[in-house]
Amino acid sequence: MNQIAMNNFLIGDGAPLVLIAGPCVIEDEEKTISIAVYLKKMAERIKIPFIFKASYDKANRTSLEGYRGPGLLSGLDVLSKIRRELQIPVLSDVHRFEEIEPAAQVLDVVQVPAFLCRQTDFVMEVARAARVINIKKGQFLAPWDMAQVVEKVRKAGNRQLMLTERGTCFGYNNLVVDFRGIPVMKALDYPLIFDATHSVQLPGGAGTSSGGQRDMVPYLARAAVAVGVDGVFFEVYPDPEQAMCDGPNALYLDSLEPLLRELQIIDRVVKGRMSLSHDPGCGQERQFV
Numbered sequence: 001m002n003q004i005a006m007n008n009f010l011i012g013d014g015a016p017l018v019l020i021a022g023p024c025v026i027e028d029e030e031k032t033i034s035i036a037v038y039l040k041k042m043a044e045r046i047k048i049p050f051i052f053k054a055s056y057d058k059a060n061r062t063s064l065e066g067y068r069g070p071g072l073l074s075g076l077d078v079l080s081k082i083r084r085e086l087q088i089p090v091l092s093d094v095h096r097f098e099e100i101e102p103a104a105q106v107l108d109v110v111q112v113p114a115f116l117c118r119q120t121d122f123v124m125e126v127a128r129a130a131r132v133i134n135i136k137k138g139q140f141l142a143p144w145d146m147a148q149v150v151e152k153v154r155k156a157g158n159r160q161l162m163l164t165e166r167g168t169c170f171g172y173n174n175l176v177v178d179f180r181g182i183p184v185m186k187a188l189d190y191p192l193i194f195d196a197t198h199s200v201q202l203p204g205g206a207g208t209s210s211g212g213q214r215d216m217v218p219y220l221a222r223a224a225v226a227v228g229v230d231g232v233f234f235e236v237y238p239d240p241e242q243a244m245c246d247g248p249n250a251l252y253l254d255s256l257e258p259l260l261r262e263l264q265i266i267d268r269v270v271k272g273r274m275s276l277s278h279d280p281g282c283g284q285e286r287q288f289v
Contacts, residue, residue, distance in 0.1 A: 018193075027067075029078050052079075057095065058245055060095075094112070111135070112135045123152050123153065127158040132160040136195065161191075163188065163191070197214075198246075200249050214250065
């Protein structure tokens, strides 16, 4: 598997589980930085490699009135400050050709949103500009269809690629995760991330915005790590009920650490770094829900 070096850690090919997390969108600088500080301290405490994620513009809102973010320049300024002052890698998504070059100059990882993953020229241009590219599998694609997306990135000359599973359309306003798709996508030989919070999104399910099933996030995350993903992706917020974007599927910030500790145990077992018989909790009743 192609392994990605990011700051002082590796992604993929048996490396420890990586965390990608942050708010759906930048609401203001102070709040975004405070979330980044919280996540950095938590990641250091539990020793999990961490990439901070926040969008500067959400171009795919259900309603014209939906909050999109501060825009390219202001948003990149915030992300650049987080990257520089907190010394953590940052990720955001691009939606238009004119964003690609300025975003690639700031971001450690440039993300192609799910709904743009089939746009050949766009994907190849991001691949040419970005040091590392993360492509979300479209909700409308089969796992094996991502082989063609990977080939476009390779032809553009970039091998620093991650793929992200975020669920598949299941009727109207609903998604489902087929975990058989994880080994299929991992066979493409690039690190695979599981986006646990978008996988429980109900697209457009709230009428003028998307709904979500936050309570299902831990179950899907545990299953994905058990199947062998290289990283997990969570949108988090201090009080998701007050978030301006994707609140129903975001996790409460203070609920993330205990879940991650569970996921790290599963990851170590799956990757052969630990057996269940050596888990201090084995033989005792444990609360995972």
